[in-house]
Amino acid sequence: MEFFTDEYFMQKALAEAQKALDEDEIPIGAVVVYENTIIGKGYNQTEKLNDVTAHAEMLAITAAATYLNSKFLDECTLYVTIEPCLMCAGAIKWARFHKIVFGAEEPKTGFTRIDKQLLGKKTQVAGGVLAEDCASLMQTFFKQKRS
Numbered sequence: 001m002e003f004f005t006d007e008y009f010m011q012k013a014l015a016e017a018q019k020a021l022d023e024d025e026i027p028i029g030a031v032v033v034y035e036n037t038i039i040g041k042g043y044n045q046t047e048k049l050n051d052v053t054a055h056a057e058m059l060a061i062t063a064a065a066t067y068l069n070s071k072f073l074d075e076c077t078l079y080v081t082i083e084p085c086l087m088c089a090g091a092i093k094w095a096r097f098h099k100i101v102f103g104a105e106e107p108k109t110g111f112t113r114i115d116k117q118l119l120g121k122k123t124q125v126a127g128g129v130l131a132e133d134c135a136s137l138m139q140t141f142f143k144q145k146r147s
Contacts, residue, residue: 006101009033009079010130013103016043016056017081017137023048027137030056030080032064032073039076040064056080057088061095072096081134083110083127089118099124103134 009031016029020043032040042059046052057080065071074096081103084092089111092100100123111118112127119125 004036006079006126006129009038009077010081010101010103010134012038012041013056013079013081014130014133014137016041016060017134020044020056021137021141027141028056028080028082030060030078032060032076032078034064034068034073034076039067053087055085055088057084058091061091065095074098077101079129081130082106082138083112085109086111086114086118092123093119096120097123099126101126101129103127103129104131104138 012031013029016031017027020029021027025044025047029043030041031038040060040063042056042063044056045054045059057078060078061073064073064076072095076097077099078092078097079101083102083104083106085106100119105127
């Protein structure tokens with residue numbers, strides 16, 4: 001069985017974020033990994049779906065739960081390009097993820113600004129994976145919006 005790195009899966013999340021950018025959505029992407037396989041993926045689609053809950057993480061979590069036919073994803077890792085917001089952190093907690101890996105920090109609405117222990121004691125958290133690449137997509141999006 002081949003083993004993939006956090007950087008490998010973050011690249012997959014970045015590909016999802018690029019889809020969002022291409023659709024003029026805030027470019028955040030996410031993938032859920034179980035046993036070294038992507039079982040759920042998503043990118044922000046709040047504008048397209050006219051749904052404030054259509055964040056990348058929420059869509060990826062729903063896809064993974066459907067794949068496993070389980071609301072609990074305690075053997076899964078979530079990779080997301082930007083630190084999750086409070087809403088997504090709540091969903092991550094309830095899904096009982098084993099680990100979450102994010103790229104760039106979200107200085108305004110990231111869950112660590114509110115409570116670093118929000119995800120629960122058992123969930124491992126790693127930030128800063130391909131942070132520059134993840135932040136660059138966001139900067140590109142907002143630069144385009146301002147011009």
